[in-house]
Structure formats: C-alpha cells, structure tokens
Amino acid sequence: MRHTTAASAAAPRTGHRAPPPSQSPDGPALGASVERREGHEKVRGTARYAAEYHPHGRVYAWPVPATVSRGRVVRVDDAEALDLPGVLAVLTPDTAPRLGDAGDAVLRVLQDDRVPHRGWYVALVVAETLEAARAAAAAVHVDYETEPHDAALTADHPDAYIPESVNGGYPAVRERGDPDAAFEAAQVRVDTGYRVPPEHNQPMEPHAATAEWHGDRLTLHDSDQGASAVGAALAALFELPEDHVTVVAEHVGGGFGSKGTPRPHAVLAAMAARQVGRPVTLALPRRHLPAIVGHRPPTLHRIRLGADRGGRLTSLVHEITTQTSRVKEFVEQAATPGRTMYGCEHSRTVHRAVPLDVPTPSWMRAPGVAPGMYALESAMDELAGTLGLDPIELRVRNDTDREPDSDRPFSSRHLVDCLREGADRFGWAGRDPRPGSDRRGALLIGTGVASALYPVHFQPSLATAHALPDGSHVVRVAAADIGTGSRTVLAQIAADALGVPLDRVRAEVGSSALPTAPLAGGSSGTASWGTAVHEACTALAGRLAEHRGPLPPEGLRETADTSDAADRGAGYARDAFGAHFAEVQVDTDSGEVRIRRLLGVFAAGHVLNARTARSQFLGGMTMGAGMALMEGSTMEPSFGDFTETDLALYHVPSHADIADIEAHWIDEEDAHLNPMGSKGIGEIGIVGTAAAVGNAVHHATGVRYRELPLTPDRILAGLSGAVAAAS
Amino acid sequence: MKPYAYVRAATLDEATAAYAGHSGAHYLGGGTNLVDLMKLGVTAPDALVDISRLPLDGIELRPDGALRIGATARNSDIAAHPVVRDRWPVLSQALLAGASGQLRNIATAGGNLLQRTRCPFFQDTAKPCNKRRPGSGCAAREGSHRDHAVLGHSPHCIATHPSDMAVALAALDATVELHGTGGERSVPAAEFHRLPGDRPEQDTVLRPGELITAIVLPPHSAGLPSAYRKARDRASYAFALASVAALVEVQDGLVRRSALAFGALAHRPWRAHRAEEALRGVEPTRAAVERAVDAELASAEPLRDNAYKVPLARNLACEVLTRLAGPR
Structure with missing residues (x-):
C-alpha cells in the first residue's frame, strides 16, 4: 500500500x-498525471457535440410534452402547427412510425395514446429551424381524457410493495440472524429516519442527437454513455440489422447516469429523420430533462442500529421506501450499503417501491449507494453521539474483513486507513465532540466524518x-x-x-x-x-x-x-472504500451553511491517471456537497411533475460554496481486480459526502437534520426548534 | 417562430414612437430576461424596440450631489463605479449579490427593474398563473411556494420581485425617471413596483410606452453607512430567499434617520416605513432594533411553506441595522 x-x-x-x-x-x-487528450479541443470549443453536426439539409425537431398528469390522448390537432412557415411534419401517436421492441418501455415514444405521467411526449414537430420547431410545438393542440393520478410518495402508501429485485440486480430483501430481537436486546439503540428528495443528473450538455438515414442505414450522432447499447436499441426499435446503425458519441458533456441507457431523444431524432427524409437534430430543452431522462427517486429511510456499550453493532436494519413509475419498474437500491459496510451479526435490509404517476426514475451517480450511505452514515453518527464515542473510532470498531452479507473476504478493504489518513490530514485529533461548542459570533462551526463505499463492477x-x-x-x-x-x-x-x-x-x-x-x-x-x-x-x-x-x-x-475471461475476483467481495471529512459554518441569522473544508481519502485500487482521477473524486465530492446543501426537487402532487426544471431553481454548487476541497488516495495492491489493478472511481466521491456535511452541521448546531437538502429554511426551523427545546 | 418587428432606436423619441407604432411592442435592453421569456413562450412580442444603443448608459454625478444612472448602464459598470462604491455602497453590494458576472455585464439598470418574477408557474405556460394569464388562477398558492411572498400578497398572486438592485434603490430613496409620449415624470423607486392586488399582470406603475431613462440617487442618502445582505440557497448565482438593504445615520448616539427595505418578501421591494419610524430618535440597541423590525414584520402573512422568511428577514435586518448603527 x-x-x-x-x-x-x-x-x-x-x-x-x-x-x-x-x-x-x-x-x-x-499512475502518471496525464492530460486529457481532447482537453485542448474542448477548451477551444472545437470539440463537436451531438447537436453540432450539420449534415446537408439538416432540420430540427422539438417535442411536445403532455400537460396532464395521467390519461389518454384523444386528439392531436396539428393544423395550426403545420400552417406555420418552415414546419415539415408533426409526428403523433397516430402518425409516428411503429417501432419494434428494445425491451425498454421509456423508448416506446409516440406508439400509443397513453399518458403515463406529465411531461411524457405526445407529439414531435420537425421544422426547418429550431425557432420554427419550437413555435410549432407550442401550436400543437392536444385533447386529453384525464384520469385521476397519484404522485405523492409516503412511507405508508397502500400500494407499496417489495419488488423481486432492485436496481443492479440486488435482492430487495436480505436478512441474517434475528435483527429485531437483537435490536430489542441491544445495550444501545438508535431508531431514526432520513429523507432524500428527488435529484436530477443535469449534465451540462442536455441530451441531443443528430440522425441521418442513407437508405435503411442510420447514422446517429448522440450524447450518451454507451454507443454500442444505443446502436443495439435503435436497431431493435427500427427492426434493422445492428450493422445498419452507427451511433457516434465522440464527445459527451456529462451524463451522471442519465445517458447510461438509450433515451427517447435518440429514437425521436431517428424517427423524425426517417419521416421527413432529411437529417434531424433534436436537442432536448433543459426543462424537459426531469420528466424524460430519469431522476434519482426520493428515498424514505428508516434505520435501526443496535450496539453494545463498546460500540460494536449487534443489529442493523435499513428499510427504504421509494417511488417508481407506471412505465417501468426502477427501484433505487438504497438499502444495499448496510450489506457491506460494517460487521454485524443480525441485519435486515428491505426495499419497498410505490408505483406512482410520475416520470420514470433511473440511474444517477452512485444509484442507491449515495442516498443509502447518507442515511446509514448519518445514523452511525447518531450512534456515536449516543455512545459518547468518537465517530471514527465507532467505524474502526465495526470494520470487518469479510462482507457480512455474503461472508466472502474482501479482496482489499482500506476503510480504516482512509479514516486515519483523513483524520491526520484534516486535523481531527483534539476535536471537541460537544455539539455547538464552536461559536464565532453568529456562526457555528462544526466538523463531521463519514465513510464512503462503492462496489467494483466489471x-x-x-x-x-x-x-x-x-x-x-x-x-x-x-x-x-x-x-x-x-x-x-x-x-x-x-x-x-x-x-x-x-x-x-x-x-x-x-x-x-x-x-x-x-x-x-x-x-x-x-x-x-x-x-x-x-x-x-x-x-x-x-x-x-x-x-x-x-x-x-x-x-x-x-x-x-x-x-x-476468468473472473479474478471469484470468491471475493470487491469494493472501493473512502472517508469524507467536512468542516462547515452555519450562519444562525441566515440559516446558510457553507463548507469551509471538504477532504476525501479513497482506496480504490491502483489509481491509473492521477490528474483525471483527482477530477473524478473532486467532482463526486462537489456533487455530494450539492446533495447535502442544495440539490433536490419538489414533486408537485397536483401536477405530477417536478417544479425545479431549470438551473436557476435546481441549484448545483458554485465555487463559492466550498472554500477548500482536497482529494487524496491510498494506492492499493489488489490482484483480484483486473490487469490494471483498478477499482472504479467515478462514483465513490459522491458517496458519504452528504453525511459528512450533515454530521458537521449537527456538530456545529446540535440539531440533527434528517431531510436533505440543508437549505436555510430547514436550518432556521431546526435552530428555532433547538432554542424552543432548550428553553 | 412568431415573427416580430425589430426596431433599433437612435433617439428616445424614435424609441417611444416605434413603441407607439407597433401594438404588442416591448423594449429590449440587455435581453437577459426578456429573451428567456420569449423562448419559454411566456412573452410573445410583436415588435422589439431595441434601446440598448440609446445614449443612456452614462453614470453622472450632478452638481447637487445626486447620481444619475442612465437606464442602459450595465449592472457591472454601476457596481464598479467608484462613486457608487464610495457614496452608495449598498447599491454596489446589491448588484454584485445578483446574477453572475456574465449576466451583470449585459443586463441594464432599466432591465433589472423590469425583470419578471421567477415563480416557476409564471414560467410554465402549461400551468395556471394570474400574472401570465389573468383569471387562470394561482398554482403557487397551493403548490410550491417556499420562495414566495409573505408580505402584501393577494389571493391572485404570491409572486416576489427578484431584483436585488431594486431593494437597494428603495432604501436609498432613488427615483426612476420616465419618458413617455406624454412627457417626462419621475417615480420613487420604492413605488415603482406594485403590489399584486387583483391586477398581478401589472408589475409596475409604468404606463404603456413609457421608457425608463435613468435612476437617480439623491444626495441625502449619499455617504451614510449602508449595506445589503442576502440569504440564498447557494453562495453565488441564486435569487434571494430574503434580503435587506439598509442605511443608518446615528447622531449623538441616537438614530437620526434610517432606511430599510426587504427583498424577496413581496411583489415589490418592501420599504419598511414602520420600522424606520420606530427607530427614529432612539438609541439603536439590539432590543430597539428588534422591536422596530418586528413592528414591520407584524403584518406578514406567511403561507404553508414559507413562514421561515419572517424570522430570516428579521435576523438579517437586525444584524445589518445593528452593524450599521454600531461604532465605526
């Protein structure tokens, strides 16, 4: 090491x-620090993205989202739109080409009259210019037959069910020992709950594609996270041999999971180009993204931790409730981290899903693990407080060399090393553990720690x-x-x-x-x-x-x-681990939380490119800081859509939000991974960050906030509650 | 797209004449808000009268000590102006607390006053909004309204005005100079924006075709301790959850004069006359300041999800007033 x-x-x-x-x-x-090969092109603006290809005769498409929350399209009146100058076609559920089956219901656009949620596309306009397409889309009149809808997630929702498996193929339920009895018998107990709101990937480049047909051959310049999968999906949908479809995604302006599966924009662009016989570009408007490209679904967590007085866990129960759509099932695997993180004899982890008339959730950076670790690592902090034990020491005492759920040995696990290295670098020693102990005028200062985890996939x-x-x-x-x-x-x-x-x-x-x-x-x-x-x-x-x-x-x-290839990891549990440290200041006048310092240490195998790895860690941590302090949207129950659909309302961190940020790593030797000896690093940076920040806010204020994000309204409400409780 | 006429005005009279000559005309300044609203379909002008090249971008200190800021002066130029920074620092601070560097470089003073609310329902043409479509209802009242008004709202509209600059202008007793076909007039900045009442579509007291030509900062608000403070969800590039602009003049240990305005609490910058009245002539102790601010906020009528704005505004106002009144 x-x-x-x-x-x-x-x-x-x-x-x-x-x-x-x-x-x-x-x-x-x-292992060297190597500059990105396309960095200069990107900085100079010469790197071309999907919407920036303009084959001869290229025209533009603009989709029409449903304005009802559930129902059926009765009629699409496109007469006014077709009369506008430059408008070439309006595709509707009646007129759009029929598609084959690619095994993903969200790709079956304009195939029937069903409106499963608000924002689902019900028509597509193609026009000579972007402006004409947009104006014509506004001139398409759609009559609906509406049905009652339900878009409100609650933990006791009558339709909640336990799915067969959750995202990633994990079982929905795992149980070992007798967690309820062990919890009841525990010397120290924490029974707590956390809420994580819907979050949105919001890549800088919205989803876009430029489609061009030559006979029955399709070329699609796309913004995606995997050209092979998009090509295969389009071949299935348009019922073509796979070698008739070429998908090019040379440069992609971020995805964070939202471009990991083929998306409707690619299908619509190809459909439109075939219909009008000209190349078509479709760049999704930013405001459409939340309804069309997936979101991290909200998760409601209940966690019960039982421990002995020495801090060793005796029972770990993590149960989550989340939402899925009626288009297809997607269940955020938010209770999975407890299966891996800490040694504990008795455990149960359960996922419940509630199907609602909402947009279909999907992958967002560290699906399941990010919200799950927020809850688990916050609960661990609560347990440390209840025990009067240093939160690092609590984690050290529950370290394990075998994955509790599978009883397999870890191929490598340097969680404790990350915690210790981080504590040294951060200056954790000598920390006054008493909440609210550092007051400087109107500011309360606090520090917090949390572990990070991300599984190795191949x-x-x-x-x-x-x-x-x-x-x-x-x-x-x-x-x-x-x-x-x-x-x-x-x-x-x-x-x-x-x-x-x-x-x-x-x-x-x-x-x-x-x-x-x-x-x-x-x-x-x-x-x-x-x-x-x-x-x-x-x-x-x-x-x-x-x-x-x-x-x-x-x-x-x-x-x-x-x-x-033979699996080098057979018989081993393989995960990357890490530790986050945060120092925050809470302004008791304004309720604003700012991060003074954020420090992460990661053990993720051999780090292959120091420069780009650092970017990945810092980027993940920054997204985690956003999750902690400002990211989140509101599912408006009466409309069945998200209120925060632009970047003015859906806040992501600015530089000013984090004064100081550092990423470090411990290089691991692990022969059970791959020839490079690497673990993935794209997601672990976001895992645990929000807990570290939340734990620091608790240390600063003495208030345990249990719902993200930690915006001033919540902070002030908590502070006034604390004052009320004290008086 | 919907075709519209574009007229580039060379003189004020050309601008107002062009406006009068086109029904459905809008003046175009920096376009940082208007162009967005056109893309969203919230605004669909028949004509744009581009006034950005009118010779209205000067910032001029008058012999009487007033500062005349031309309507097309860029937000960044006003914020950086040495006289503004020196004599009316609250205005510079308010401008710099708003938007981003890129937006401030293009946004004009007049356009800043005339920007529309960022209420999400106002910006979504598929949802009811009395401000956008009178009589269609207010989706925010029962919907997401954490960011909305706690003062002076009506059953028809709970939107807030998003400007930071306007809050400082309200506190500074600035006036807005207007040019219309009927001649010139000026309006106190604090009264330039309206409360929604039953006409929420009407943001301001501007008459049809009237053009903002300048903002004038009066000499009596110059050189006094003043400050702007804004609370927001992120440290930069976010609209206010609540803000305050204040100036305080203390003489012989007593408040001779103060001015206080709140942002993001109402359909317009909220000049806190009751608080000012309560502070006049008193020793600015923390308790006196709190009493004064409470007197102002007593009329707040928070909604289901925005009650936090009242203590937030109170905290900000008390902190700023106490700071300004303190030893210097």
Missing part, C-alpha cells in the same frame, strides 16, 4: 504489477489493438468518454501493455462502429474496456516480439473479447 497525495500525484508508482514486455524509457504510463468488452508500420499503435473500443478521460486512460493502458511511450498510442472511442463495449456506468468503464484493451495489446505485443522485419502495410492487429 502506498500513500499518494493530490499535490504529489505525479509521483511515479511503485512497480508492483507484472512489468510490461518491454519498458518505455519514460516509465509506466499508468462487464465484458471487445477491443482491438493495431500496430502500424510507422511504429504507432491504435486501440479501438466503443467506450464512452463523458468527460472523465477514458480516451486518455485507455491509451495509458495500451502503452504499458505494449511497452511503448504514450505518444505512440492513439485510442479511438465513442462509436458503435468500434468493437462492442459496455457503457460508462457503475464506475466500471475503465476496468471493463481497459481489460479488453490490455488483453488485445498484450497479444499484439507477443506477436510483435516474434515478428521479424518490417510490418506488412496493413500492420498487425489483435482482438480481445473478455466475455469468457
């Missing part, structure tokens, strides 16, 4: 993995490696670079496997025409694509080593397919 700091992240790694066949004179590329992928006669190399894989730097890190992986300098390797990603690859999601991209790239390059290096004389003009090429 080696300690790396963000500041000295460029330091070379220790050579603990099998050396490449021949070492580059510059040392290994993996998916099979293809990749090719190609050696060219000029001495350069190209690796190809339909990976997605959503701003994370995957293009860059795949070139690093290739360079080391080939034993050549990094500048001799080009990585081609972002097209379904490349070797089929899984999506960028579940923090699995680098591991999944990288393993295939590593294998292809290793095979190519072997052939090159045996090759005598100049390469043939077409070069040498090797393909890897990791579908049947």
